[in-house]
Amino acid sequence: MYAFTLEQPKTLADAKRFTSGGAMALAGGQTLIASMKQRLSRPENLVDLGGIAELRGVKMEGQNLVIGAMTCHQDVANNADVRKHIPGLAALAGGIGDRQVRARGTLGGSVANDDPAACYPSAVLGLGATVVTDRREIAADDFFQGLFTTALEPGELITAIRFPIPQKAAYAKFRQPASRFALVGVFVAQTASGVRVAVTGTGSGVFRHAGLEVALGKSFTPEAVDGVAIDGADFSGDLHASAAYRAHLVTVQTQAAVRQANGG
Structure with a gap:
């Protein structure tokens, strides 16, 4: 680690005063502290919001x-x-x-x-x-x-x-065993205005999948997504999973989430 200042305000007003001066917020530190140890982040001033x-x-x-x-x-x-x-x-x-x-x-x-x-x-x-x-x-x-x-x-x-508050909602993820991050995770929600499906873990950032939403909007069942194409062209491929495997997992985890949301 290296030298830095640490402020520990007790009010939001005080925290805003520090961050407006350029200090970086510390909100738990599960990512930031690790990146600081690896010298990937080198903030000179931290504000602990805890x-x-x-x-x-x-x-x-x-x-x-x-x-x-x-x-x-x-x-x-x-x-x-x-x-x-x-x-x-x-x-x-x-x-x-x-x-x-x-x-x-x-x-x-x-x-x-x-x-x-x-x-x-x-x-x-x-x-x-x-x-x-x-x-x-x-x-x-x-x-x-x-x-x-x-x-x-x-x-x-x-x-x-x-x-x-949705009518139904659930989350299913295929867990990377070492980090416990989502290799692929899918959150599904059935609401009064329609179905929303959000995907994480593919390497391209969290995103909604329109095809899955349309299919589940017609029938909120695991079987409804069987024929939905998942384009993995922009997905990451690494030592844990290829892009094609991640694309496959999107379908599998969507079906698992829908079963959970339906009480299965």
Whole structure:
């Protein structure tokens, strides 16, 4: 590691003052600390958001679940309202990493980082959630912009994410055994306005799949996606899986997610 300053504000106002001055936000550190150890990131100033109580917790707002950005994965997984209204989101959170990661990693940190193999972005996009920041509100369809790239501006902080409650939803992933990231993960949601399907882990960043959405909109069953073509031309191929295998897994995990959403 190398020398850097660390600020630990207790209020959002103080955190904004530091980040507006160019400091980098630390929101759990499950990615940032590791990249700093490897010298892939070298921030001179860090702002630890962990002590800001207003950024943690889950609350109901009408037909929406609002989850604070600094709520850790384990708290999302165990929250009674999440388990009742969006059990697929609770299950997703409970399947991230290991206990240590779930105790430290946060919803906001994961979404802001936008790792192409992370689980949370698929839930945000699949549920059509809204990312709330200290400056504005950003629809999920406008938020994710590619590998490790989002609509966040310099110094902008995620404060919460607002999830509309779906009729049905579930997440299924093929887990990379060493990292426990998604080799491929698919989040499906049946809502009053239609079906949404978000895919993560293919290496091209989280995305919605129009063909799967159309097929499941006609029949929300695993069999409905059998004939849907999955174009893996832009998918990653590596020592864990070829692009063609990842394309195959998109179909398999979509079917698994639909079975879960239907109670199977």
